[in-house]
Amino acid sequence: xxxxxxxxxxxxxxxxxxxxxxxxxxxxxxxxxxxxxxxxxxxxxxxxxxxxxxxxxxxxxxxxxxxxxxxxxxxxxxxxxxxxxxxxxxxxxxxxxxxxxxxxxxxxxxxxxxxxxxxxxxxxxxxxxxxxxxxxxxxxxxxxxxxxxxxxxxxxxxxxxxxxxxxxxxxxxxxxxxxxxxxxxxxxxxxxxxxxxxxxxxxxxxxxxxxxxxxxxxxxxxxxxxxxxxxxxxxxxxxxxxxxxxxxxxxxxxxxxxxxxxxxxxxxxxxxxxx
Ligand SMILES: [Zn+2]
Numbered sequence: 001x002x003x004x005x006x007x008x009x010x011x012x013x014x015x016x017x018x019x020x021x022x023x024x025x026x027x028x029x030x031x032x033x034x035x036x037x038x039x040x041x042x043x044x045x046x047x048x049x050x051x052x053x054x055x056x057x058x059x060x061x062x063x064x065x066x067x068x069x070x071x072x073x074x075x076x077x078x079x080x081x082x083x084x085x086x087x088x089x090x091x092x093x094x095x096x097x098x099x100x101x102x103x104x105x106x107x108x109x110x111x112x113x114x115x116x117x118x119x120x121x122x123x124x125x126x127x128x129x130x131x132x133x134x135x136x137x138x139x140x141x142x143x144x145x146x147x148x149x150x151x152x153x154x155x156x157x158x159x160x161x162x163x164x165x166x167x168x169x170x171x172x173x174x175x176x177x178x179x180x181x182x183x184x185x186x187x188x189x190x191x192x193x194x195x196x197x198x199x200x201x202x203x204x205x206x207x208x209x210x211x212x213x214x215x216x217x218x219x220x221x222x223x224x225x226x227x228x229x230x231x232x233x234x235x236x237x238x239x240x241x242x243x244x245x246x247x248x249x250x251x252x253x254x255x256x257x258x259x260x261x262x263x264x265x266x267x268x269x270x271x272x273x274x275x
Pocket of ligand 1: 043044046071072073
């Protein structure tokens, strides 16, 4: 099936909005140990079940002016924001060169990237809010990345190669972060990286392969350092105040999926930037 680029962008936008809407539910319920599928959507304020037309991504929030249609309690702007963010990222997944699982048909490549986003977006949001990365999300994220590597590799007649490289990258991500974490803890006398970060690094390896993992971690360290410096300079972060690293790993992972080759070149040849 061949799709015109505008059609692919339209599909990405709509899927991104709908998936973002579901991820809102995951981000809200998972840290509370609630099921993400049952019961259906309800207002957290009055508990009223929400009919489907109160639940259309973005549109319902705008039409209801950010309030529950039953009790008028304000609905957090986080809901439409996550839906928009998800849609924007899905559109970026359609860029030429995006993808880390070989040469795939555009729609399949988009869906694979969308699955990766569906692990990274909730992990980043939950870590930002609670400083924790839920173990089951990380674990199933690793498993799904390896399964997809095998399946998409088989489709291209190289299941063993793709799976081997991605499994190796997952193992390296896990071990590297665990040893850095142990070393930093000895050096600083306090936990520096959570064990959740090591599992998230394994997830990135499983989805991105070795080179993709390298680009993701390098991007995450750069983004995290910028955030730390900006936070200290603006006084929003205290000295030695910890901040979650998961959102930066997740952002690095998304960047790596979309543009590992150009970012990799920039990082290896920084003289191009004049540094
Ligand atoms: Zn309500």
